[in-house]
Amino acid sequence: MARKISTEDGRAALAAVAAEDPGRTDLATAVRYLLQLLAEKAPGNTVEVRVPPFGAVQVIEGPRHTRGTPPNVVETDPATWIAVATGQEGWWDAASSGRILASGVRADLSALLPLRP
Numbered sequence: 001m002a003r004k005i006s007t008e009d010g011r012a013a014l015a016a017v018a019a020e021d022p023g024r025t026d027l028a029t030a031v032r033y034l035l036q037l038l039a040e041k042a043p044g045n046t047v048e049v050r051v052p053p054f055g056a057v058q059v060i061e062g063p064r065h066t067r068g069t070p071p072n073v074v075e076t077d078p079a080t081w082i083a084v085a086t087g088q089e090g091w092w093d094a095a096s097s098g099r100i101l102a103s104g105v106r107a108d109l110s111a112l113l114p115l116r117p
Helices: 007-018 024-041 078-086 091-096
Strands: 043-051 055-059 073-076 100-103
Touching: 007 024, 007 078, 024 043, 024 055, 024 078, 073 078, 078 091, 091 100
Parallel strands: 043 073
Antiparallel strands: 043 055, 073 100
């Protein structure tokens, strides 16, 4: 991630998303802020978490991945990511409904979520 999002900016974006019909900038900032918090909570390079089109991070200590498709990938849409990262929805509920695609033996993020911004 290019620049660190301040706590103030991140919380403001989350508040805007919680209000109805957020702008694209607020949505992007909220997603990136939550990805940033996840990377701070579980630093590493074993699992790639993707939330297109807004961001991706590598997290969780373990074997480093450097080429090709990572063996452990989590991908979801912005609304689902915000919901599971903030505790509005459970990890397993979103995953079982197909809104989270998780592949690899280390791609279960349920123990790390929700994040506490």
